[in-house]
Amino acid sequence: MPNARISFPTKTDLATLFEFARDLDYYTQHDRLIIDMPNKVFCGPFAMLLLGAKIKYLKDKCPNLQVIFNNWDSLPYLSHMGFYDLCGFDHGKMMGQASGNSRYLPITQLEEKDLVEKPIDEYEEMQDLLQRSVDRIALVLAHDQYENQDLYDVLGYSLREVFRNSFEHGDTSSIYYCAQYWPTSNKVEFAACDFGIGVRKGLGRNPNFRFKKDKDALECALLPSVSGRTHEPRRSSNWFNSGYGLYMTNRLARNGGNFVICSGNSAICMTPKTKSNFVTSFPGTILRVNLNVGQIGRVQDRLAEFREEGKMIAAKIKGSGNRPPSAMSLLLRRDYAPSPRRGG
Structure with missing residues (x-):
């Protein structure tokens, strides 16, 4: 199927996150998926892990599916925390690379x-x-x-x-x-x-x-x-x-x-x-x-x-x-x- 385009969640309440994770399954039928990143969104540990792991699974399950993040530099925190590395991209810090601190x-x-x-x-x-x-x-x-x-x-x-x-x-x-x-x-x-x-x-x-x-x-x-x-x-x-x-x-x-x-x-x-x-x-x-x-x-x-x-x-x-x-x-x-x- 042709290209598809979706927006990364701008809210990270459980209902929104779980619906997005479910919706991602539909795009296994496509050849290319563009994920538009918002300019601002709060992502706690669970939101980052759930979405990153689901996108990783999608890419691993469908190796012919090209996933593209649009505007991914708008959320440097995700890059710093290893989110894109979990997804399977060489962008930002690798998982575990950020030194972390007491917070x-x-x-x-x-x-x-x-x-x-x-x-x-x-x-x-x-x-x-x-x-x-x-x-x-x-x-x-x-x-x-x-x-x-x-x-x-x-x-x-x-x-x-x-x-x-x-x-x-x-x-x-x-x-x-x-x-x-x-x-x-x-x-x-x-x-x-x-x-x-x-x-x-x-x-x-x-x-x-x-x-x-x-x-x-x-x-x-x-x-x-x-x-x-x-x-x-x-x-x-x-x-x-x-x-x-x-x-x-x-x-x-x-x-x-x-x-x-x-x-x-x-x-x-x-x-x-x-x-x-x-x-x-x-x-x-x-x-x-x-x-x-x-x-x-x-x-x-x-x-x-x-x-x-x-x-x-x-x-x-x-x-x-x-x-x-x-x-x-x-x-x-x-x-x-x-x-x-x-x-x-």
Whole structure:
């Protein structure tokens, strides 16, 4: 088909983003797609990651489709954050190239193999190596592990569980992430995505959780004790799949913030009081965690509270096996590998 021309979203609310991601599928039928960039638009981590990943997928799926960004220099922030590199263009900084600071982390690709940094790491479990990496990410955003301990703790926990979900359930060895901290509003947003098999297929490994619709799979995945691997033998005494990771993470996010998950043709946004469903199109899985730093509270207390609530919910879920949360899904990093105190 002949050329097509579309406008990059000038608003980045969830409804607009998800509709644009769905609309992009139509242009696989064309030979050339021109994307007109606006002179001004606010793009947070989730918006950049969702749109960049979808355009990358479009280009990879249709190698004969020529994608052109018109007026791309109008948004230097996207260039700086590695957006165009994610899309597959040699323009601006590469993913992970921007140095970042205590307020942001650029779009970055993390390969599972890169978790092994020294020979002895070959004998460590992937999840322990992953915790080391997410602790570094958390420290950049929290700035100080001790003065901002609650923020550091909730980021370390949430990032670990989100990344684990991709590596352990998505059949992928590569994830992308991006984060931003706004000190004036005291809010943090991080987003992560992968091009794996998606939530529905991941849950489908468990015969108790096979769904025909992505929407049903997403809603079930956010419940406690639901996992595509809870029926499998445990491979580790510390790290096993109890199905609590996404449940605990979305509860932490909703404690004054919000949680978004998208996979296949469905997306869900959960706030402290509401749940909204969207129709969209995304290969793999993408998540967003928005945190109101002032309302986090002591993370250990929140985890204990959500754990007890989760046990009661899990008891009512058919096929969950009512497994208790794994020790590592509930404990913070310092609980099983204490960090040295200052001056110690």
